[in-house]
Amino acid sequence: MSAGLKRVLVTAGGSGIGRAMAEGFAEAGFQVWITDLNPETLANLPEGWRGTLANAADEASMQALFTEIAEQWGGLEVLCANAGIAGPTALVEDVALQDWRSCVSVNLEGAFLAAKYATPIMKAAKAGSIIVTSSTAGQYGYPNRAPYAAAKWAMVGLTKTLAMELGPFGIRANVICPGAVEGPRMEGVLAREAAAKGMTRDQVYDGYAVGTSMRSFVEAKDIANMAVFLGSDAARLVSGQVIAVDGHTENPDPKV
Incomplete structure (x- = not known):
């Protein structure tokens, strides 16, 4: 398949890192489909882009999205499971359970649902690349950010497992860990x-x-550049990897 026919879905692609990823893939010749919760970010998309208002943590919403992708596109080469929220900033004893659940739901369950419904489409083609946006908080302990760090660590375990499960079908799965963007x-x-x-x-x-x-x-484009590489044929044997784009984090608990 030529580069111009390759298709990428970027969840939370309306702004920030997701938008930079979408732009990077478009520049590389991919067809682009993004989701977002904010309808304003889906208005006036670049020519040829598709956009869907979707909640990454809602199963019915994600199932409908991938059904639409299968029907309208007939396939999907790259999934960027990028949706996420920062969650609360507080000591663990001050974190409300609902805030914990909300953070874990959007970050971890959002990545799970995207992978769950992308996988059958990619298996049918015996090829694909799943790229999960975690964080350097998924590599270190992170004081005052327990829900976020827990979710981001879990996303690493999810992605490594996806790589093992899906490798025999020609599908790769990797994690990008942005630093401070x-x-x-x-x-x-x-x-x-x-x-x-x-x-x-x-x-x-x-x-x-x-x-x-x-x-x-780092800048959002730095993350996008890595995503485009992982979604390309140049990374055909790169799978199960956790790649930080962070200028090399030495101290995850900044102090001055």
Whole structure:
């Protein structure tokens, strides 16, 4: 199949990392389909893109989405299971159970449901690439972010298992672990952590940057570049891997 005929679905593709992924795949010649919870992000999409209002953590919504993809596209080469939320910023004893469940549901169950319904489509073609967006919080302990870290660690285990189950069918599965990514979502994290730790926003920001060997945040396009590589034939034997795009995180609990 030529690159121009390859198809990618990006969940939560309306903004941030997801939008950058969608743009990266479009530039690489893929047909692009995105989902989002915000209808405004689905308005006025680039020519040729498809968009669906869908809740990644709702099974009926995801089942309907993949049924539509199978009927309208007839296949799917790449899935970017990218939907996620930051969850609460608090010590574990102060985390409400509902907040825990909400964070785990969107992050972990969202990735599970996307993989669950993409898999039969990819198995039929005996090929495919599943790319799960975890976090460097899925590699380290992360104070004040227990629900998020727990979900992101679990996404790594899910993806490694997918790689083992699906490899015989020619389907690869890999995890991208972004570090601190510039953008509105990270600004919210910085504000909450500053409040929780009695620090200023700039102190927390500088702590994140100092905690990397390259002394830098990353940009959404850096994550997108890795996703496009993992979705390409150049990565045909890359599977079951956890790849951080973070400037090398040395200190996951920034302090200044």
